[in-house]
Amino acid sequence: MGCEGRELIPLIVARGLTRKFGDFVAVDHVDLVVRPGEIYGFLGPNGAGKTTTIRMLTGVLKPTEGEIEILGMNMKTHEMEIKKNIGVVPDEPKIYTHLTGKEFLDFIVEIYGLNEKEVSKRIAELCEAFKVDYLGKRVGEMSHGMKQKLMLVSVFMRRPRVIFLDEPTVGLDAKSAKILKLLLRKYADEGATIFLTTHILEIAEKMCDRIGIINKGRLIAEGTMEELRKLSGQEKASLEDLFLQLTAENEEIEEIIREL
Numbered sequence: 001m002g003c004e005g006r007e008l009i010p011l012i013v014a015r016g017l018t019r020k021f022g023d024f025v026a027v028d029h030v031d032l033v034v035r036p037g038e039i040y041g042f043l044g045p046n047g048a049g050k051t052t053t054i055r056m057l058t059g060v061l062k063p064t065e066g067e068i069e070i071l072g073m074n075m076k077t078h079e080m081e082i083k084k085n086i087g088v089v090p091d092e093p094k095i096y097t098h099l100t101g102k103e104f105l106d107f108i109v110e111i112y113g114l115n116e117k118e119v120s121k122r123i124a125e126l127c128e129a130f131k132v133d134y135l136g137k138r139v140g141e142m143s144h145g146m147k148q149k150l151m152l153v154s155v156f157m158r159r160p161r162v163i164f165l166d167e168p169t170v171g172l173d174a175k176s177a178k179i180l181k182l183l184l185r186k187y188a189d190e191g192a193t194i195f196l197t198t199h200i201l202e203i204a205e206k207m208c209d210r211i212g213i214i215n216k217g218r219l220i221a222e223g224t225m226e227e228l229r230k231l232s233g234q235e236k237a238s239l240e241d242l243f244l245q246l247t248a249e250n251e252e253i254e255e256i257i258r259e260l
């Protein structure tokens, strides 16, 4: 197969992905295909199943049913290999609180076996971009946004081809959020696959090449903005209108406002 053929191989695939907690179905037979160069926005109301899906796609949580392939490898047989090669920025960064920022980055360099010389240049550039000038501080003493930025540096310095981000802009100041958006576009244009969740529909509308909407565990709509507009029959609709229409929350909102 030539180079072009390889580029078409999707880097994220889920088939019939399902997760139950007891009798409750949090994620219900979700199918996903995300290709190199794509920024995929995963949207849905609170409790829809976004984080549960990301946790399964990143090997943190075992599916009840279904198949996952990341970078062309099956999660059941290649979990460690997948984890080594993806980047994950969770919504609540869980970093060892007793380490300083510098110690945390050194730890990541060591466990991933990264080339220190190559990586130290990237760390310097990323820290400059995100204004991470507090590497001497202990993680336990950092604010949410500061931890989030440290986490972004620790993931981006590895240059993974697949990056999952759960609510990445929460806690970031305006400049950092803008830099993050531009960096994600740059990485995607260089062939990476970005999978992100957000409640900020404007971010999804502006940044994402394709959008998937999950509601009550089910993927209820998927496509480019144009495809979603066609699907809803509203040529000029904003993503907010489409989202509320597709998740059937528009009428509910009107009802709530009437009753207030």
Ligand SMILES: Nc1ncnc2c1ncn2[C@@H]1O[C@H](COP(=O)(O)OP(=O)(O)OP(=O)(O)O)[C@@H](O)[C@H]1O
Pocket (backbone or CB within 6 Å): 021, 026, 044, 045, 046, 047, 048, 049, 050, 051, 052, 053
């Ligand atoms: N460990 C768990 N045990 C039981 N139920 C869980 C567990 N994790 C998630 N759930 C349930 O699964 C559903 C989906 O949760 P999930 O965190 O995936 O939603 P989400 O779409 O990320 O929501 P939000 O936008 O509020 O972060 C919720 O009803 C949640 O209560």
